[in-house]
Amino acid sequence: MEAFGSIFSSAKFDPEWRLRQLTEALKVSPTSNPDHSVIETLSELASDFPPVAIECLTLLVEGSDAEWKVQYWGPHIRNAIASAVKKGENDRVSLLINKLVNKLAALGFVDFRDLLPKQ
Numbered sequence: 001m002e003a004f005g006s007i008f009s010s011a012k013f014d015p016e017w018r019l020r021q022l023t024e025a026l027k028v029s030p031t032s033n034p035d036h037s038v039i040e041t042l043s044e045l046a047s048d049f050p051p052v053a054i055e056c057l058t059l060l061v062e063g064s065d066a067e068w069k070v071q072y073w074g075p076h077i078r079n080a081i082a083s084a085v086k087k088g089e090n091d092r093v094s095l096l097i098n099k100l101v102n103k104l105a106a107l108g109f110v111d112f113r114d115l116l117p118k119q
Helices: 004-010 015-028 035-045 050-063 067-087 091-106 110-115
Strands: none
Touching: 004 015, 004 035, 015 035, 015 050, 035 050, 035 067, 050 067, 050 091, 067 091, 067 110, 091 110
């Protein structure tokens, strides 16, 4: 399942299909390889597919085996959350963003609080 990250990042397939497949792969194994490329791609897709991108980011953060990885991913995570907030799609997106920001805060990354959607 981890190897799907290369396919996901390649952009050779439909983005919706890639996101659905990545979601399923991360539910089985919450890690991906190459993880940084996956995070970058999710950041790019977050404005068009906020719920799925944020869900995948949450799964990756939960499955991260090293704090430094989450720190390294930080700018891309921030961009994805900001894009999703800007899109302001619905309550589901807000709940997913809250879950991700709270997960990040629990890991010590409290600098994402400013991105919480305004209620």
